[in-house]
């Protein structure tokens with residue numbers, strides 16, 4: 527039986543990553559943070575002195591992406607997130623990165639029986655046939671507060687107003703780009719996580735997953 531694919535999309539700070547990891551633990555599924563791939567590319571491009579406009583240069587860098595790029599601790603920086611959001615607007619760059627994500631969903635590592643992918647276009651473009659599609663939203667001020675606290679817990683200095691500005695700039699770019707813009711798939715279930723704990727979000731998702739025909743078919747008593 528093919529792996530059960532769970533697509534989670536939404537803007538930065540909406541709780542996708544926490545939910546994806548929680549679900550992966552719960553069901554022993556493989557998880558792919560697709561934003562990390564874009565961040566790794568953004569970080570590599572910043573190091574190479576990219577001019578933010580050359581698509582050919584960005585495509586070449588995407589083709590040469592390595593595990594070392596993915597493991598780079600700089601990937602968590604907000605400057606890198608903004609570069610990621612900018613390079614993510616290029617359709618030929620996305621085409622290079624899309625294949626890896628699709629392969630992961632079809633054959634998750636470790637022979638896992640399910641794959642959870644979180645990002646911006648998983649339900650719409652990468653895995654349009656995923657039987658479970660979740661889309662998380664939250665007020666931007668709350669997302670900025672979460673992000674700010676995360677930075678502080680990592681010992682990274684930042685200013686809340688700057689974090690909020692960055693989130694708004696990224697939201698706008700991710701939603702307005704022509705290729706694979708951030709938006710819910712028609713069959714996605716949407717949750718506003720603004721006033722919810724991560725436990726409540728996990729419980730909402732588990733209810734949806736466990737009542738889906740795809741999950742039931744794989745867990746017949």
Ligand code: DC
Nearest residue numbers: 538560561564610611614645646647
């Ligand atoms: O999820 P994140 O905040 O780490 O993502 C960083 C940027 O990467 C985001 O602003 C847009 C881009 N991205 C994308 O375009 N498509 C994805 N599937 C994931 C991320």
